[in-house]
Amino acid sequence: MFRIYSLFLFVGALAAEPADWIWSGRYVITMDAQRRVIENGAVAVRADRIVGVGSKTEMDARFQPKQRLDRPDAILAPGLINTHTHAAMVLFRGIADDQNLQVWLNKFIFPAESKNLSAEFVRWGTRLGVLEMLLGGTTTFTDMYYFEDVVAEVAKEAGMRGVLGETIIGFPVADAKIPADALRFTEGYLQRFRNDPLVTPAVAPHAIFTNSDETLKAARALANKYRAPLIIHVSETKKENDDELAKRHMTPVKALDSLGVFNGRTVAAHCVWVNEADMAILKMRAVGVSHNPSSNTKLASGVAPVVRMRNLGIALGLGTDGAAGSNNDLNLFEEMDLAVKLQNVTSLNPQALSAGAALEMATMGGARVLGLEKEIGSLEAGKRADLIAVRLDRPNAVPMYNPVSQMVYALKAADVRDVMVNGKTVVRDARILTLDEKQILLKAEEYRVKVSASLK
Secondary structure (H helix, E strand, C coil), rough: HHHHHHHHHHHHHHHHHEEEEEEEEEEEECCCCCCEEEEEEEEEECCCCCEEEEEHHHHHHEEEEEEEEEEEEEEEECCEEEEEEEEHHHHHHHCCCCCCCHHHHHHHHHHHHHHHHHHHHHHHHHHHHHHHHHHCCCCEEEEECCCCHHHHHHHHCCEEEEEECCCCCCCCCCEECHHHHHHHHHHHHHHHCCCCCCEEEEECCCCCCCCHHHHHHHHHHHHHHHHCEEEEEEEECHHHHHHHHHHHCCCHHHHHCCCCCCCCCCEEEEEECCCCHHHHHHHHHCEEEEEHHHHHHHHHCCCHHHHHHHHHHCCCCCCCCCCCCCCCCHHHHHHHHHHHHHHHHHCCCCCCCCHHHHHHHHHHHHHHCCCCCEEECCCCCCEEECCEEEEECCCHHHHCCCCCHHHHHCCHHHHHHEEECEEEEEEEECEECCCCCHHHHHHHHHHHHHHHHCCC
């Protein structure tokens, strides 16, 4: 009898499909089309792809993994997607709080950047930002900054996915004296990182009010030449909206559309001051919108009409913005929670935006914004293996009635225990595996001293 049973196990093992990993957890939030939440679920991974999602029993029977990670006190979920950051700006964290956007930019950030920015500043700032994001469950970030080739190098070093845009702006900056130089630099950057498995290079004209019409058109043409996304700030403040109305008798959205800026994959950050006609344009041009609730509230920019945009079918994601006064951290758990509460309190409707909608914005919605919905954003066979394990054994995590609500309203970035990106484990037991955390923190302190001295 023992021999027959052993033979059965042997034949079963031979029939099982190979896998590199099986991760299992108390719940698997798939974010698939059916929005399945699987109790006692598991995810099987081979190379850089998910090959199976289902119950733990089913996955164990179907796959023979080389390694496994069992987290019976955790939620498994898709990696979170940050659709708008300036990651290296974490080295300016807290230098200019409690200001509006124009004062923050013109009196603090632009001067601080002019005195401190270099490729090495961006390298160490991005390492710090990526460290914070990965430890907090963000597996993909969308960046807009300078020396973006260095940002891409750091993303690859860390094993993080990024849609990374080189900033083009209408005044001299550290990596380009004039916009034409920035466009030339950007083209080389686009060529270097084409078809990279982790990095999607992008073109990032800063905004309509910091670039000429000619530069905006050239940026769009360059993005389209390489089939790259274009990232831009749009209608962030009332002042921006009022200035364009006075100058052109058009809103920023309408003006950008008239220039052809939206004629291609576009990620529009903020979109706070948009009217019905603007939203119709965003919908028609398939523009992805990055909602940045912490930044918009901290700078008193306003509250974006998220519910209306969502009802129109506009692709919506969440972003943290730069961690330098517009928002002092890179925490997407906070953004999910605040996104819901802002829509509810401004509409006086506690059901205006649900927890499920917020989680969608941080996962599948963000993937749609970036044009990557076929690759990331949900736990489904065939997609890239970007997933996180969030612990449920802390006081803020119990009792458990609804895993989706718990993710949005109760769990925190600090509860993230394990992170996988593109099939590789980059965080295990809340410790980074790909970066030297101690060295990064020491460098951050060195830069604090330098930045502080430069501001005197």
